[in-house]
Amino acid sequence: MLNKVLVDKFVSIVGSLNVLTDESDLLLYSYDATQLYKIPDLVVIVNNAEEVSKVIKFAKANNLNVYPRGSGTNLSGGSIPVDGGVVIELNRLNKILNIDVENRIAVVEPGVIAATLDAEVSKKGLFYPPDPGSIAVATIGGCVAEGAGGLRALKYGTTKDYIIGLEVVLPNGDILRTGSFSSLRGSPGFDLTHLFVGSEGTLGIITKIAVKLIYPAKSRKTFLVMYDSVGKAGIAVAKIIENKIIPSTMEFLDKITINAVEDFTKIGLPRDIEALLLIEVDGEPEDVETAAKILEEVCLSVGARSISIAKNDAERMRLMEARRAALPVLARLKPTTILEDATVPRSKVADMLERIHEIQDKYNLMIGSFGHAGDGNLHPTILVDRRNKEEMKKVDMAIKEIFDYCIELGGTLTGEHGIGIVKAPFMEKEFKKEGLSLFRDIKKTLDPENKLNPNKIVGAKEVHLEYI
């Protein structure tokens, strides 16, 4: 709880309707999609970059932590106010300022929902590829801060590949412009734009984003391929790449996930297959034709049990349904769903999956794995009941083993969810003392007093949070 004098000052910056002090409001800004929470002292809703700057400056002068927030849908704890302070809610900065079709650049405010940006640029015949699972609710500012990925990363890359300029409010309140808002090339020197992309709100608060757009693919073909073993699926993935095909989507479902999907959607998936691949190739019509033929041959040559090809859009939706239903159906199996994000080089996906199965058995936990086989970003989804403290302890141990093996395989802690709080304890394992030291120094340079979203990524102290 902040004292009235401080609260009044914030009110004078943003107006009384935009300052939330009530217990019930504070609770609602304490969590994100990790389901962990910590109650902040205050919530301030801002409407423009100047207000962000004033709020940050005032908070800093009064030794208050500041936590930027968009929709609060991130999966690593990045939005959680872990150490008391002020949550700055940015989702009212929600205008698409400009879509310049000839220059292929869109300028947007951070509170624009990613799906809205997607829809608006599509209307103008352009394409913004990053499509994280939360695209319908995540803000673009959040996507940029977390470096959001999606299903199309193998061919099209992720959020970082599409950001050409930013306006950022630094932890000292100064407003900085990085990169360019009008030209696709340029950006001399140290690439500050990409330092802030993926910085998870710890180096600055993003108040404007310049996005590069490309042309949409003209044609696509969608396949559903079933394998009797994860190993075979892994070989199929490797052979597809060897044959010079870069699919726009290569998604994977494991047996537990497949069975859960079949339970709910009853679309006719066999219950004894070990791996299901949803593959889509897109591009110019000739490219798709040729690639599709080769893909079919390759998948069959590896010994697919069956392969379905969508003949039209409706069929495509049906095939995609199996993949889209993965998280919802798994989430219904048990009261608590913990979605993880273990990323390995593509050549190691089969190994990672095998290890996950071993870990499942070792700790007797229900883990359904699905994810982006094409780019190595898997989502082992742990299904438990958080009221069962014993089980939750096992979950922690299982997660640690997953990360350990992931790094051993040359992978990384997170492919798209961010480090936040939940993976900060594992950072040293991946980056060693030198890397961590560099990150800490970067943070210290931008935020010497550690007031902006503290204890995330390179947390100074260990944080233990409860489930809400």
Place this chain on the structure above:
Amino acid sequence: MMKERSERYLFDSERIENNLADKNLPFGDETPYSITYPESNKDVLEILNWANKEKLKVIPRGSMSSLSGGACALSSSLVINFSKMNKIIEIDTHDLVLTVEPGAKLKDIYFEVERSGLYFPIDSFSSYNGTAGGAAGENYQGMRFAKYGDTRLNTMQIELVNPVHGIVTLGGKTVKNVSGYDAKIAWIGSEGTLGIFTKLMYKLMPLPEKRTIITLPFDSIDVFFDFKKKFDSLKIFVSALDLMSSKVASYISEVSSKYLSFVLIEGRTLEVERLKKEILKFAESNKAQIFEGNDFDFMYKKRLNMGEKTLNDKLFADDVTLPIKTCSDFLKFLEGRRYDFLLHVQDGGVLVFRKEPPGKNDDIYEKVLEQNGSLISERQLGIQPKRELFLEKMGSVYIELMRSLKKAVDPNFILSPNRYIF
């Protein structure tokens, strides 16, 4: 310590002079304190630690091909020459990544990578003789930028050395990676001012099935942009689409028109065939030339070599970027000044050919900034006069921040001094 390593350090001025770059470059070397040839990342670390203690400035150098002057030696500096760290460490055909030492020549990389059936589409106009480390330090943005991106977006991992943190590895073979700060991208283009690369991992892609070059003559800028409008209706990126004035074009072809357009199309055979047809149809010319098969290889190499040739003829290729929709007017403006140019049509990067590097008050830069363009397009600022303009444009918040970052990794300001904004 220096004496112990005498075979790796050159001290007598004659030996130093013999090992410096060709004095024909627009930015010449001053004679440095010494040149050293590390063979591993540990060598580099040792050198840096020592130089830091002695407060001796260091300048990393690949093949000195960049026209930014970024690798130019200063008299009181130690040149770290990577010509002995030039191995291609690995070409991973499963995970599609290339791991190289910074001194590896791009030419060699192209050859080895294509031999494995893969493709590394990063280049820079003047740097066919460049190195992998140069590509990173200068963030090469070549003719294929619109379709394939620049070095930043094709970098998977960097191994970086600085006097404070030692050897740091950032990134890896995973396609997606958001762990920690995305420093691996941020450092690309920093010209050695915030750290020296000792190993680089770049992204590779499958070598396209078919590759074709088409050259199209044009006699007016307006006619070309009419052609561009039709091309835009295809809504596709070709690997390269350039427009050059005839003087520039003469380096790759006999030219009888005022301008020549260079089109590089790569992809599946049928797709390339169709695009070829469309483009020829749009160009409405009977003087188009098509280069395929062996002819392709020949023309392709010629195109990549252009930079060196123009330099030999004392033509300085200044690089700027304009927003796409202002390009037509900009070209006409250049014509008015009688400057030769090469425009990367799909993204607005322009090379303006001058007799020498323009001063910071040159009206080209005034025009570029007026149109909200950028002061570079292929490489970095280095020691070019326009870097002062950049400093002025960026303002104090940026400069303060960059100085703080520099202090954090290079407190004695020994890394690549007097270039970029430092």
Place this chain on the structure above:
Amino acid sequence: MSTSSENSLSLIEEYYEEQIIRCMKCGMCQSICPVYYEDSLETGCARGKLALSEALLHGKLEPNHKIEMIFNKCLLCHACAQVCPVGLSPDKVFAAARAEMVKRYDMPWIKSLIYRKLLGEGKLSSLTGTLSLANRLKLFVLARSLSIPKIFGKSAIRLSFATLPDIPSKPFLDRFPELLEPNSKPIGTVGYFVGCAQNSVFQDVSEASVNILLALGYRVIIPKDQGCCGFPHYGAGDFETLKQKIIQNSSAFKKYKLDAIIISCATGGSGLKDVYPEMTKEDNLKTLGANVYDISEFLALKHLDDLKKMMPTDKKEKIKITYHDACHLNRLQGISSQPRQLLRIMPSYELVEMENSTKCCGEGGGFTFYYQNISSSIANRKKETIKNTGAKVVALGCPGCRAQISGALKQEGLDIDTKHTVCLLWDEIKKGKDSNF
């Protein structure tokens, strides 16, 4: 029927703890919630209110009036339930939470007046009489122009009262007999559930419904001792009165042997089909003696061809009409093709779909009074999509929507009528009778 225990939060606990604990906080509810869309505040979306429910349940917070108002910040439109990956029905949790608040704080006098007295009593005569008199005295027109009483504020509802049709001084249940025989041998016997709005203010709907059923050959029974279905009470947290209503209506209808019970109110229909089983743990067949159908559902399912034959034959220029999907018809009952089938057989009209026809109108029962600005904002969006169709009439199947939308249209002075699907159908049938004689 279960009774609530002494524990203050027993209602939430009793019904919904499993739901609350399963919320993964993914935020998907934000993508579709009409309230969240307006102010982007976490109190608006389901995830936030579920977090609040959990906090109350486990003692992290003490209930208070502010929290009471947050639970009122929901339209009960059920959209969140449709996108929730875990399959929760958050709107039901919030209705239970409201009931908790009522148990703790009881209701302010005006709410008590509306829900317990006016909507609670049997035939709603006093309500009807008052409204009728007020309407004839043009009191509402006066109120609108003077911006009083303050309770209505800027909401569309306030204006809707100025757009009301003539209200007969007696409720429908007083004007029509309990048993109505058709002209020929009855093809079946159906019960008609009038519903409070159709009994007092919108009697055109009940008249049209009953007349159509008779014209099709049904014997129609309108039990006189029926009352409000109780959904308004469910939405207001007055579970006590709701339970009384269930008992009242059960006894009113069960004494007859009916082939079906027909209702022409979207909210009422979902109240009977959805809330009653939730409260009683038994189906409509057991509670009311017959299965419940919305009138459009019933007519389209069983009598589309018969109705086609009753349509007028003289060719006139078609009037453009559009259709608004009431949340309680579309989402709660799955009824969206049936009213359209009825509209398509009407020769006088040409159906044009509006964008986002399934988006809530923003009325939401008490919501429009608690959150006037948000309610109006939502209504205005609906108004825009209606305007863009170029239609002269908007058809719908819910009195709440009808009041809200007609008010919003009136606010902009648009010359677009708002009518219930069955009224339009009955008008066509009457025209058909004229042209056939």
